[in-house]
Amino acid sequence: MERTILIVEDEPSIVTLIKYNLEKAGFLTDVVYNGEDAIKKVEKSTFDLIVLDLMLPKMDGMEVCKTIRKNNNYIPILMLTAKDDEYDKIYGLEMGADDYLTKPFSPKELIARINAILRRTEQRSENVAPLVLEVGDIKVHPDRFEAFFKGDPLELTRKEFELLVYLIQHKGQILSREQLLSSVWEYDFVGDTRIVDVQVSHLRDKLETDSKNPTYIKTVRGFGYKLEDPT
Known part of the structure; x- marks a missing residue:
């Protein structure tokens, strides 16, 4: 084709x-x-x-x-x-x-x-399956590119959406910035990891009431990030 x-x-x-x-x-x-x-x-x-x-x-x-x-x-x-x-x-x-x-x-x-x-x-x-991913008050429909927080639609960019899906799929796991960059952006370039920090910050702004004390996306100092289920 x-x-x-x-x-x-x-x-x-x-x-x-x-x-x-x-x-x-x-x-x-x-x-x-x-x-x-x-x-x-x-x-x-x-x-x-x-x-x-x-x-x-x-x-x-x-x-x-x-x-x-x-x-x-x-x-x-x-x-x-x-x-x-x-x-x-x-x-x-x-x-x-x-x-x-x-x-x-x-x-x-x-x-x-x-x-x-x-x-x-x-x-x-x-590979997208018609399933629903849920963590706490977050609900994501990967097949429809839709995400909700406490029942309200989340306005996410494509990469924010893909990052959120990846974090939920690896809930509870510590993920390095390099791993996120390679898996979500498929980049292997040294120095580009700031992109991950910026996108995580944007996600926190949309998911957390206090971004300095996040409930969902936790920073693992010196390594990367981990998404946790607050419940």
């Missing part, structure tokens, strides 16, 4: 590079050159993945990503940027991007990242 990728990029030379290599690798492609057109295109058509530039006219990549996720669309997003800045990387992932690639990049790395994202997405779709 041929898979279609939406390229959202305003530099013609980069569009040509990406389009040529994606089609050479067997993908179908579609192209838009600004953020507003990207939103319109996603609303009207179905894509398997979006290659999304950060710096775009009319609406930047962060806003595009945020808007797509607000509409509960979990299409995989690979974000491109000319900035090699940790803040941009973390913020992009917080907005719901699945991965991040800094320009200049090699076509081989681009294709490898895309294939890895698609492979993970397909595996998760195949």
Whole structure:
């Protein structure tokens, strides 16, 4: 089955590079050159993945990503940027991007990242069972991408949701930052573990009445985190 990728990029030379290599690798492609057109295109058509530039006219990549996720669309997003800045990387992932690639990049790395994202997405779709995960007042439906706390819906980004599911599935276990990074983000890069701390902090803000004395997600000093059942 041929898979279609939406390229959202305003530099013609980069569009040509990406389009040529994606089609050479067997993908179908579609192209838009600004953020507003990207939103319109996603609303009207179905894509398997979006290659999304950060710096775009009319609406930047962060806003595009945020808007797509607000509409509960979990299409995989690979974000491109000319900035090699940790803040941009973390913020992009917080907005719901699945991965991040800094320009200049090699076509081989681009294709490898895309294939890895698609492979993970397909595996998760195949392995998701129609079950309910419950810990204390938290209830999660992995098959529907829905989570509730004390009966109220939780507004979570894709990665916050996946992190919560993983923590619940490993309830009571001490999980290192590196383990969480490898399992939820599938990253093995040293120095990226701050991403885990940021996402855990966001989850605590939505689950805990006192984030300094958390009931659910406990910090294991010098190692990582553990989700506990308060009951």
